[in-house]
Amino acid sequence: MNAANLPAREAMEFDVVIVGAGPAGLAAAIRLKQLAPDTSVVVVEKGSEVGAHILSGAVIDPIGLDRLVPEWRKEETPLGTAVTADRFYVLGSSGAVRLPNLLMPPLMNNHGNFIASLGDVCRYLAQKAEALGVEIYPGFAAAEVLFENGAVAGVATGDMGIGKDGHHKASFTRGMELRAKYTLFAEGARGSLSKMLIERFGLHQNRQPQKYGIGLKELWQVTPDNFRTGLVQHTMGWPLANNTGGGSFLYHFGDNLVSVGFVVHLNYQNPYLSPFEEFQRFKTHPLVRDTFAGGKRICYGARAITEGGWQSVPKLAFRGGALIGCAAGFMNVPRIKGSHNAILSGMLAAEHVTTALAAGRAHDELADYETAWRGSPIGHDLWRVRNAKPLWSKLGTFAGVALGGLDMWTNTIGFSFLGTLKHSKPDFATLKPAADCRPIAYPKPDGKLTFDRLSSVYLSNTNHEEDQPVHLIVRDAALQKASEHDVYAGPSARYCPAGVYEWVEEAGQPRYVINAQNCVHCKTCDIKDPNQNINWVPPEGGGGPNYPNM
Numbered sequence: 001m002n003a004a005n006l007p008a009r010e011a012m013e014f015d016v017v018i019v020g021a022g023p024a025g026l027a028a029a030i031r032l033k034q035l036a037p038d039t040s041v042v043v044v045e046k047g048s049e050v051g052a053h054i055l056s057g058a059v060i061d062p063i064g065l066d067r068l069v070p071e072w073r074k075e076e077t078p079l080g081t082a083v084t085a086d087r088f089y090v091l092g093s094s095g096a097v098r099l100p101n102l103l104m105p106p107l108m109n110n111h112g113n114f115i116a117s118l119g120d121v122c123r124y125l126a127q128k129a130e131a132l133g134v135e136i137y138p139g140f141a142a143a144e145v146l147f148e149n150g151a152v153a154g155v156a157t158g159d160m161g162i163g164k165d166g167h168h169k170a171s172f173t174r175g176m177e178l179r180a181k182y183t184l185f186a187e188g189a190r191g192s193l194s195k196m197l198i199e200r201f202g203l204h205q206n207r208q209p210q211k212y213g214i215g216l217k218e219l220w221q222v223t224p225d226n227f228r229t230g231l232v233q234h235t236m237g238w239p240l241a242n243n244t245g246g247g248s249f250l251y252h253f254g255d256n257l258v259s260v261g262f263v264v265h266l267n268y269q270n271p272y273l274s275p276f277e278e279f280q281r282f283k284t285h286p287l288v289r290d291t292f293a294g295g296k297r298i299c300y301g302a303r304a305i306t307e308g309g310w311q312s313v314p315k316l317a318f319r320g321g322a323l324i325g326c327a328a329g330f331m332n333v334p335r336i337k338g339s340h341n342a343i344l345s346g347m348l349a350a351e352h353v354t355t356a357l358a359a360g361r362a363h364d365e366l367a368d369y370e371t372a373w374r375g376s377p378i379g380h381d382l383w384r385v386r387n388a389k390p391l392w393s394k395l396g397t398f399a400g401v402a403l404g405g406l407d408m409w410t411n412t413i414g415f416s417f418l419g420t421l422k423h424s425k426p427d428f429a430t431l432k433p434a435a436d437c438r439p440i441a442y443p444k445p446d447g448k449l450t451f452d453r454l455s456s457v458y459l460s461n462t463n464h465e466e467d468q469p470v471h472l473i474v475r476d477a478a479l480q481k482a483s484e485h486d487v488y489a490g491p492s493a494r495y496c497p498a499g500v501y502e503w504v505e506e507a508g509q510p511r512y513v514i515n516a517q518n519c520v521h522c523k524t525c526d527i528k529d530p531n532q533n534i535n536w537v538p539p540e541g542g543g544g545p546n547y548p549n550m
């Protein structure tokens with residue numbers, strides 16, 4: 001059946017449609033209902049349930065929650081572990097130097113924060129939202145933006161039951177149109193619809209390019225002897241070279257749980273680098289390896305983060321909608337925190353939507369939201385750290401982080417010697433040709449502390465309907481061979497944390513294989529492919545990882 005013969009989609013009308021049930025989307029939904037209980041609000045979520053696609057550290061600064069749900073401290077919530085100790089180390093290959101807490105800029109201090117699974121926090125927020133009358137539809141990906149007279153007028157969920165080759169299976173059902181006066185995009189880092197809107201409305205004009213990192217995480221159940229409740233530990237340095245940004249996090253929380261993760265900045269240059277293998281290598285360092293002795297790895301996943309900060313936040317508002325949370329790039333990189341700003345931005349946007357609806361407006365630009373964020377706590381948070389990432393990229397880890405720290409100190413007092421530094425190229429443009437780089441020999445996994453990709457993806461509970469069109473669109477197959485393979489030696493096989501991409505030899509010719517069913521929706525390929533030749537689009541709703549508590 002071709003598109004013209006398709007049955008019409010059913011449509012539903014709301015005041016506000018929200019795309020994504022992360023902290024930003026749920027905070028916006030809750031705030032809308034708190035301010036005007038009669039506002040009709042729907043949230044669509046591509047994960048099979050709320051939290052299924054949420055992956056974070058997470059040390060949570062409660063500034064957002066305190067404003068959104070002031071009663072949370074009196075309730076049973078997933079935020080049961082307060083931070084008790086905060087340590088920062090610089091690693092060499094076998095040693096570690098601890099930086100005294102007194103040297104750290106005050107904004108880096110984690111006392112007063114809580115360690116939790118952000119997925120569980122989202123499940124808690126979803127209950128709050130539903131109790132207020134918000135409709136939440138998990139298992140439905142927003143696949144298309146609806147436009148009316150050039151303004152956003154809602155979204156359509158994807159059609160279901162289409163086979164790999166495009167034929168309509170017996171289970172075929174058309175997507176649903178969710179029409180709204182305002183639509184808030186809360187898709188997180190590198191949202192697929194947000195990316196399209198940024199292009200279409202030129203929201204990135206006069207801004208620095210957005211920068212990204214990939215964060216990989218494992219959740220471990222450790223032995224009681226190795227558990228230190230409330231310990232927060234970060235490292236930088238080994239195993240990354242000085243010219244590759246990134247570092248680790250390790251948080252002890254809950255019932256003998258340790259959340260361990262590694263972030264690699266996606267402006268790395270060597271196409272042979274594998275963020276996954278760097279993470280595995282990190283766990284073997286003497287500072288951390290004993291933590292996992294006798295323990296069990298219970299979950300694995302990965303997700304991109306935004307790193308551009310203040311300089312890279314696009315214009316947020318356009319006719320009929322706005323970006324919130326990490327879709328807008330509100331991550332604070334040196335603090336490795338974004339969930340507080342996700343909540344605050346959801347609330348801020350909701351307040352401006354409520355004012356607009358009360359004035360009888362619809363489908364226009366929320367210009368006041370645009371001007372408000374820089375003067376809000378979100379702007380204050382990002383302004384003080386705005387030079388940390390550009391310095392790190394330009395000067396390398398040791399000099400860059402030292403000078404970045406000094407700049408954060410002076411910004412805390414209220415000034416900077418450096419003004420506002422620019423980022424350099426977008427991350428897809430930083431790879432060097434493989435011929436100019438040295439292959440990296442990574443050690444083999446031991447199956448106890450270090451693992452391979454496939455056994456890791458298994459722990460993400462990733463599941464996609466197999467007979468559906470591939471959701472990783474390679475625009476130009478010949479370019480992929482001529483450039484990604486021939487010039488850059490196939491970096492997708494290394495940067496993808498789920499082993500989705502492989503170049504296999506067939507009759508003496510390299511063939512690009514895409515194991516789309518393994519995709520954990522981290523979005524790294526959409527960001528790092530050197531030619532921007534891979535476009536991530538949502539697969540059938542409900543597909544992807546099923547993180548129980550990441």
Ligand SMILES: Cc1cc2nc3c(=O)[nH]c(=O)nc-3n(C[C@H](O)[C@H](O)[C@H](O)COP(=O)(O)OP(=O)(O)OC[C@H]3O[C@@H](n4cnc5c(N)ncnc54)[C@H](O)[C@@H]3O)c2cc1C
Nearest residue numbers: 020022023024046056057058059142188215325326338339
């Ligand atoms: C490894 C790592 C460690 C981190 N550590 C911390 C930390 O310690 N503290 C902290 O505060 N922050 C941390 N962050 C950042 C934090 O997780 C983010 O800032 C936060 O999750 C952003 O919230 P969000 O609601 O904007 O987006 P997300 O949390 O990404 O949520 C977006 C939601 O939208 C859904 N979605 C996306 N597109 C669609 C679509 N088209 N249709 C339907 N649904 C869609 C997704 O499935 C997801 O559920 C970390 C991030 C990572 C990756």
Ligand code: SF4
Nearest residue numbers: 496519520522523525
């Ligand atoms: S295919 Fe792309 S989005 Fe999916 S896991 Fe691999 S890099 Fe991430």
